[in-house]
Amino acid sequence: NHKEYGVTSRGINVYMEHVLKYLEIDPYTDTFTVKMSGGPSGDVAGNQILNLQKFYPNTAKIIALTDGSGTIYEPKGLDLDILAELFHKFDSIKSYPPEKLTEGGYLVDKYTKREETAYVQHTLCWRMIGGKLIQDWLSGSEMNNLIRNNVHQTKADVFIPGGGRPRTLNENNIDTFLDKAGNPTARAIVEGANLYLNTKARNYLEKLGVLIIKDSSANKTGVIGSSFEVLSGLALGDELFIENKEVLVEEILERLTECARNEATLLLRSHRETGKHLTEISDRISLRINLFTDQLLEYLEDVELTDDPNDPLTQTFLAYCLPTLQEKFQKELLEEIPPQHKKAVIACHIAANTVYSKGLSWSPSIVEILPLLIKQQSKI
Numbered sequence: 001n002h003k004e005y006g007v008t009s010r011g012i013n014v015y016m017e018h019v020l021k022y023l024e025i026d027p028y029t030d031t032f033t034v035k036m037s038g039g040p041s042g043d044v045a046g047n048q049i050l051n052l053q054k055f056y057p058n059t060a061k062i063i064a065l066t067d068g069s070g071t072i073y074e075p076k077g078l079d080l081d082i083l084a085e086l087f088h089k090f091d092s093i094k095s096y097p098p099e100k101l102t103e104g105g106y107l108v109d110k111y112t113k114r115e116e117t118a119y120v121q122h123t124l125c126w127r128m129i130g131g132k133l134i135q136d137w138l139s140g141s142e143m144n145n146l147i148r149n150n151v152h153q154t155k156a157d158v159f160i161p162g163g164g165r166p167r168t169l170n171e172n173n174i175d176t177f178l179d180k181a182g183n184p185t186a187r188a189i190v191e192g193a194n195l196y197l198n199t200k201a202r203n204y205l206e207k208l209g210v211l212i213i214k215d216s217s218a219n220k221t222g223v224i225g226s227s228f229e230v231l232s233g234l235a236l237g238d239e240l241f242i243e244n245k246e247v248l249v250e251e252i253l254e255r256l257t258e259c260a261r262n263e264a265t266l267l268l269r270s271h272r273e274t275g276k277h278l279t280e281i282s283d284r285i286s287l288r289i290n291l292f293t294d295q296l297l298e299y300l301e302d303v304e305l306t307d308d309p310n311d312p313l314t315q316t317f318l319a320y321c322l323p324t325l326q327e328k329f330q331k332e333l334l335e336e337i338p339p340q341h342k343k344a345v346i347a348c349h350i351a352a353n354t355v356y357s358k359g360l361s362w363s364p365s366i367v368e369i370l371p372l373l374i375k376q377q378s379k380i
Contacts, residue, residue, distance in 0.1 A: 002222060006047030009162075010253055011221030012192045012261035013051040015213045019188045021267045022211065025157060033077070033156040034060060034187065035195065038163025039067025039093045040086035040314040042193040045162030049087060049314055053080040055146045064154035067163060069094035069110040071150040074101060077139065099133055102192070108146050152176045152185065159186035159197035171200040184210045191215035206277040214282040217263055221256040221289045230361055234341065235325060235332045244324060251322040262356040270360055292351035292366045293365035299370065302342045312371075317342050320349040 002008060002361070020027050034052065038045025045067070052060040061077030069092035073076065079100055086095055092108040099312075101107060106130045112124035114137060125146070136147070151159070152169070153176065172318035179185055188211040191197065195215065197205075202212055203255060232241055232248055241248070263285065270281045281333065300313075308314055309330065318326055318333065325333055 002225065003047065004045075005225075005249055005253065006050065007225035007253070007256060008044050008219055009047035009051055009192070010221035010256045012044065012048055012108065012160065012162075012190055012218050013055070014257055015218055015264050016048075016160065016188075017055075017212065018261070018264035018268060019190065019211050020158065022272075023157070023187055024064065025118075027059055029054050029059065030055075031059050031157065032063045035064040035151050035154050035156040035159050037066050037151055037161045037168070039065060039069065041090050041092045042067065042163050045160070045357045047085040048160055048162055048192065053084045059314070063156055064151045064196055065093055066147060066151045067093050068110075070214040072105075072107045073150055074105040074155060076102045078103075078128045079191050081321075087167060089171050097130075099129040100135065101126065103128055103131065106136075106146075108143060108150075110143065110147070125227055135241050149176055149255040153179075154303045155179065155185045157186065157189045158190060160190050160192050162192040164196050167198040167201075168196050168197035170198045171204065174201045176203050177201075177205065184208050191218045191321065193194060194219065208342065211271075212277070212279055213264075213267070214279045216286060217267065217282045220258055220263065225252055225256055230253065231337070231341075231345070232319065232325065234338075235329055235336050240329070240332075242330075242356045247324050248322060251324060257371035259352075262352075266356050266359065281360070285355060288355050288360060289351050290347075292354060293347045296347035296350060296370070297343060300347060303343075304345065305342055309334070313346055316346050316349060316370050320345050 003270065014067070017027055020032055025032050036045050036048070038047045040049055042188070045065075049062070050060065051361045057080060060080065062075055062080070062083070063075060064073050065071070065078065072093050074183050078096070082096060086092070089095075093107070094111060096107060098107050107126040109126070113121045115121055120139075122139060123143040125135050125136040125143070127136050144369075166242055174339075177185055184205055187209075189197070190204070190213045194216070202214070206212055228248075229252075236244065263354075266285060267278055270276065283324050303313070305311075305313055305317075311319065314334070317337075318330065321333055354362075
């Protein structure tokens with residue numbers, strides 16, 4: 001269950017942390033501000049709220065958030081413990097206690113209406129003004145303006161779109177993400193939601209200096225988590241998988257953290273060295289990994305794998321597998337996993353680790369130095 005274990009948000013948090021440090025903000029000691037789309041009841045946004053509460057309880061300040069129930073702005077930072085409670089109750093931002101707002105804060109509850117006439121409804125907006133909590137009933141246009149623009153207009157260190165429609169930010173409305181002076185309202189964006197920004201919007205903001213972790217990088221841990229689930233299921237079957245699920249999940253989460261850290265490190269190192277936009281670098285990483293994977297799969301097509309744990313290719317396959325699978329279920333891994341699946345694991349494992357360790361400027365034919373790489377990867 002991706003929502004239960006937060007597999008996608010695990011990677012998003014790693015990218016956020018690395019980007020903040022790149023901006024010379026240590027999230028463990030320095031206060032930083034976050035704005036998000038998607039609320040506590042969502043998978044990506046909800047689990048990222050839990051990450052902020054767990055890892056940075058004294059420094060993370062979520063100051064603006066919009067979900068399907070409304071939008072909230074809190075200049076001093078929302079109460080992370082309350083947001084975590086809403087997550088566990090599968091509740092949305094409309095249920096945030098308005099009395100917790102501080103001066104200038106507001107909460108739009110999209111579902112609480114009152115009829116002004118038979119044809120006109122107003123929507124509830126709680127506001128803290130002069131130390132008093134008041135009800136400000138909004139017209140339809142006022143409500144829509146706040147819901148559309150609150151998160152985009154609020155200034156923060158990092159924006160994490162964790163929900164929203166595809167292409168919510170595009171070339172036609174990118175100005176809503178700029179302040180009056182034409183500067184972006186966030187220094188960095190980690191795309192938790194797929195396609196929240198379209199390509200033109202990304203390019204526009206990157207030219208203005210925004211660091212953008214593209215969705216194809218930010219969401220990789222969800223895909224990788226699913227791949228380990230498949231591998232474990234093929235090797236163990238349902239009964240053994242359930243018996244070992246608790247430890248396997250912890251090992252998967254640790255591996256996801258490592259995978260995200262590897263890519264984040266390469267992304268930001270390449271950006272520092274070349275000045276190229278992070279979204280371009282993200283695409284180049286994917287292309288290079290896919291190129292090497294295809295070269296290796298072509299080479300392995302006619303190779304017959306053995307079940308000998310001392311064989312270099314078998315060692316490479318086992319090195320990829322989770323520690324519990326290696327230690328307790330090596331026999332099942334060797335006997336139950338189909339050869340083509342093993343070859344795919346070997347190819348991807350070598351290709352990804354080679355790109356992350358060698359960088360993007362390294363480009364010989366990977367097959368030519370395969371013996372050396374197999375020796376290196378089997379020890380990882």
